[in-house]
Amino acid sequence: MSDKKLIPISLATLEPSDALAWDLYLLPRDSNQYILYRASNYPITSSDLEKLVASGITRLYISREQRASYQQYLRDNADAWLNNSAVPLPERMETLNQVVTGSLSESFRKKEAVERVVGQSSTFGRQTAAFFAAEPILFEDLVRVLQHDYTTFAHSANVCFYSVLLAKHLGFSGDDLAQIATGALLHDLGKLEIDPRLLVKDNRLTEAETREMQKHPTLGFRRLCRQDDLTAAQLLMVYQHHERLDGGGYPVGLTNDEIHPWAKLCSVVDVFDALTSDRPYRTAIADDIALGIMHRDANTAFDSEMLTCWTRLISTSDAN
Numbered sequence: 001m002s003d004k005k006l007i008p009i010s011l012a013t014l015e016p017s018d019a020l021a022w023d024l025y026l027l028p029r030d031s032n033q034y035i036l037y038r039a040s041n042y043p044i045t046s047s048d049l050e051k052l053v054a055s056g057i058t059r060l061y062i063s064r065e066q067r068a069s070y071q072q073y074l075r076d077n078a079d080a081w082l083n084n085s086a087v088p089l090p091e092r093m094e095t096l097n098q099v100v101t102g103s104l105s106e107s108f109r110k111k112e113a114v115e116r117v118v119g120q121s122s123t124f125g126r127q128t129a130a131f132f133a134a135e136p137i138l139f140e141d142l143v144r145v146l147q148h149d150y151t152t153f154a155h156s157a158n159v160c161f162y163s164v165l166l167a168k169h170l171g172f173s174g175d176d177l178a179q180i181a182t183g184a185l186l187h188d189l190g191k192l193e194i195d196p197r198l199l200v201k202d203n204r205l206t207e208a209e210t211r212e213m214q215k216h217p218t219l220g221f222r223r224l225c226r227q228d229d230l231t232a233a234q235l236l237m238v239y240q241h242h243e244r245l246d247g248g249g250y251p252v253g254l255t256n257d258e259i260h261p262w263a264k265l266c267s268v269v270d271v272f273d274a275l276t277s278d279r280p281y282r283t284a285i286a287d288d289i290a291l292g293i294m295h296r297d298a299n300t301a302f303d304s305e306m307l308t309c310w311t312r313l314i315s316t317s318d319a320n
């Protein structure tokens with residue numbers, strides 16, 4: 001089969017099965033010819049998978065048309081491959097990011113019902129929190145695999161992973177960590193109701209456009225506030241993530257203690273991701289310069305303890 005029609009999949013994500021939904025192809029070492037390894041209606045056993053690993057194979061290939069089916073398989077089996085310690089951590093992180101961004105991208109594009117988006121985000125939030133709680137994930141593990149193009153779905157995934165990393169190092173655990181992950185995935189949901197032309201505008205927004213854009217926390221909050229499975233703290237992440245400690249934020253202009261700690265946490269990583277991602281009107285800013293900009297606003301925009309913790313996490317990674 002032509003390589004243009006094939007996409008790689010990680011061998012580590014496959015479970016033994018009586019039949020997978022796709023034909024699996026192999027690229028033998030020292031060859032550029034893909035060969036059919038296993039037709040879809042044929043079982044694949046744990047011994048087959050072990051033999052592939054023993055021969056140094058880490059990737060198999062499937063037809064590009066079957067990407068959606070593979071994505072669904074990854075979602076269904078996430079608990080298995082995320083907890084498989086035989087798979088290197090960066091590979092599991094990369095696959096998790098692909099699954100989360102792939103699913104969010106699809107549900108945002110299709111404008112799926114809010115119940116479905118919340119359900120999906122809660123599942124990803126729980127899985128991400130459990131993965132981060134169990135594994136020594138570093139900032140550098142994240143930054144290598146995340147997309148930095150500031151599409152709403154990629155930004156939401158980045159803010160989720162960064163939030164969980166920061167929250168874990170601030171001492172959050174268990175259900176709190178899972179709730180923070182889910183709240184972060186949903187923090188910008190209101191942007192789906194903003195004119196998409198504003199989201200990709202390649203020069204600065206006018207005053208009227210800025211006012212329009214600044215409605216997104218309120219729009220997101222209104223969209224989500226009737227969901228029984230979200231907590232008040234998660235809703236406040238959505239509603240308050242653009243507030244500043246000095247009252248100069250939006251939509252309300254709340255100050256310090258009026259802002260929920262989880263919204264303060266979300267604000268730190270939200271601004272960091274915004275600065276370090278490519279925007280339509282400028283390219284990404286380097287991590288250290290972004291932190292320098294943010295430290296000028298410590299105690300006026302950001303909680304200084306949270307910003308210090310985030311800075312330490314990034315600096316530790318840089319030192320490795």
Ligand SMILES: [Fe+2]
Nearest residue numbers: 187188241242
């Ligand atoms: Fe936002």
